Amino acid sequence: MNKRKFLSGLMVLALGIGSFAFNGNSAQAAEVTKTYSSSAAFGMSQQGADQWYYEKLSGTAYLDLVYDKNNNRWAAPGGYPWVSATALHPDQNFDAVRKWVSPGKGTISISGSVKKGSSEGDGIVASIKKDNVKLWSSSITKTTAVTPTGVSSIPVEAGTEISFVVNKLGNSNHDHTMWEPDITYTGSAPTASTIGKAAKSTASAQNKTSSVVSVLDYGAKPNDKLDDYAAFVAAIDAAKTLGKPVYVPAGNYVLSDILTIDGVKVQGAGKFLTTLTSTNPKRGSIDLKGNGVELSNLKHVYQTTVARGDGSNEKNSITVRGAKNFKIQNVYVSKSSTAGIMVTYGSTNGVVSGNTVDSTGADGIHMTGGSSYITVENNIVRKAGDDTIAVVSYIDSDADPVNHITIRKNNVGYGSKARGIAVVGGTDVTISNNSVQDTNMAGVYVAVEASYNTRNVDRVTVSNNVINHTGIAKPQNHPNVLVYASQGTIDNVVFTGNMIKNGAHRGIGVWGEGQIKTITFNKNTLINQIGKATTFTNGNIKLSQNVGF
Template structure:
């Protein structure tokens, strides 16, 4: 080959590196580019084209190993796995495709996702930026799901975008087509005017002046909605004298350690979320004073989700409320409650009721609350459907809360997975149909891979660490799999009540119990499979 031809080939290859579609191992941090998961897929190298192939276990990412026989990256015993176009979760780990930013700038995500089969119980698809959930959806059929509002997301060098698939309940038929594209735009060296947001300060709110900012917040929220922009709240303390309504917009603070909203009316201080695609992120909300719980009026909650759809509550610190910390009600659907700290409430930490559907509650810390930490409750009121399709995953709850840890008191299709539950006055996990509250039946609940320690402290109730109880209606198809149940204050596990309890399965759980009875099974069809300590 002639010398001139060699020079031409080198020049052409150099131009290709900066042409926009990245399929090479060395990314360009100062060049706009698209990174497609399929065209950049590597069978030999983690990190090729900024893409990695791994698994998420209890919120921690690790790389998978490539299997040359089946031509995919996979975990132990073949699951989870990731190939050029598809992903499949495992029993205890999510399948994860990871993209790492080559520099500072913004990214936009195109990420249509679809189950390959309409069979099975569905999967949970989630997109995260580092630990922050950007989008999540439960996929129950083969319809295309197109995440939106994933444009111009700020990133630093090393920022990670995760695309993960969770098995929901069982992993059969969970193969999922997902070939996202990440469009990276490097940061400009010249200052950029943010035209996509409105600050509350531009409409009269003043931080740290001790004066009521509610009118300024309301005016700014109306402007943000009419212009389709994000409402931002800078660092500092802002005063709210009444309920703040946020409808169909994104509200973002400077961080929950930086931005604080203080409600001064203990009877009316809730932040109400309404409409479609409403979001609340990165701030602290607290009441200056509280009053007794009384009738549990929603206006006394910290955050109330009222008939909202496709909503997000992320990285919020709730401190003090007369009733619940986060109340999700009136048929709200397709929501994510993640990475929040909730403490010192008069009622439940996180409460889902009144036909709420398709929720993911994950990576929250709930402590020292006045009732249950995380509760699913379905009342027999009017035409309410049961609370259903709920995933409660990776939460850390208890810390001397005044009732139970995680509860399903009426509800269907609930997954309680990878949570830590400790130091509650009543049972750590409570599955029930209660006559005193006139709740609906319970069906299809799975409690998997949780650690439940030292709960049931209060006497004379003497609840066990795990309690299934029915005083009316029917409980059926409840499974406890691979849980660590230890050091109960009063007892280990109970299945009690005089109403109808059908199939309750305990499979591969470990029970370490020194106080009271290890198990008290007084009702139900109990199936015990490969447990330790029963």
């Protein structure tokens, strides 16, 4: 909580100032003693009532919870964390906080025990903080009550914050914690002049506006090699509440876990100026969710990587999880254990533009999971561990094929280990004006694969691309361009105006035992290939005005 909360607390206090004792008719407040009961104040259902507040904490950033009248508790919009009259419950990213703000200068003593509300779960960490200094902390794994120690006769000033914090120990399952602290305060009550000054300060603070939410304001510190994850979580949460973008200034920031960006725009100072470094190679993805989410103008790098293994999305650099109207722009992806940019779970209406994707463990840019209406343009992809840009639709897991994808003006290859641009199951895909070079497998690949049980292919247009020196690997000996079906059906694939040159083994192939219907080649140029110009072993091949075959 910011000190501004003390100011609003004084206003609440002013309404009930009669509860304090004064010396006769003196305008000056005498020393008073009062016990502030957290459970008694809770019934007032407002922030600051009797000096109590209800918040969530990430790192050093305290953010307000909202009163949930249906459950009679203060909670985040998603339900967790929450604070009730008698208990607190954290979630995976935020601690649950009950906070008291001192009304004046004096001393306090804290009473009240804390215990787990259930024998289930792996336990919690309970803490008491004075401002940002920890007074007491204990890991609690049982339902046996624990009484905090060393929390008597604590000096406080007007505005001193006393926070009762419950954090997950391992995970947040079954972490509801019984804790009803009381604070006995002995000290001065605020004077009328103090209250007036506070109100003026509050108005001044409210007049300060910013168009962005900076991660620096929530505790992030660039270039100090310390974890900034909690500060980023808090800044993103605040930005969503305020309807503002998150700004990440220049510097290197450390992230220890998957960072979820839900319906918020996160923008750096530039992809060579702002760097996000993930330290957990198994859980380092930046996940994009919600409507209107954006990521731009920064670099994401893994400190170390692990083997691709099961290809889990948690090891991607960026994962788009069912987002709508999303954008990924001017981002530098440097290393990942699996994909560079993965678009999945039915994501729709997205743009992936102007990014550099380098040295991934799997595909550079991959679209799957029934995603649709995605434009991938002006990207550079090099040294991908698999395909550079891929559209993939699976029969077993995808309710719908990936559809309405535009892949244009990209520059890809440069030692990538599999195909250049691939459509392996999907419909209504346009591949135009791309440059593809130096890939181990085919430069452009259109296929239905039995080994991965992928869906059919229909309506793919490949036009005005330059496909140069691809299909390098032996013994696969892929041509520069390959249409292949080992099951299912491929139909309505049109190649127009492409420059296909310097094939390492062959020029163009149409192969496989599946059903290949109409494949059209119109006004393409094929030059300088090694081996056969074309190997057409299947399909209804239509040729018109081509050069070199």
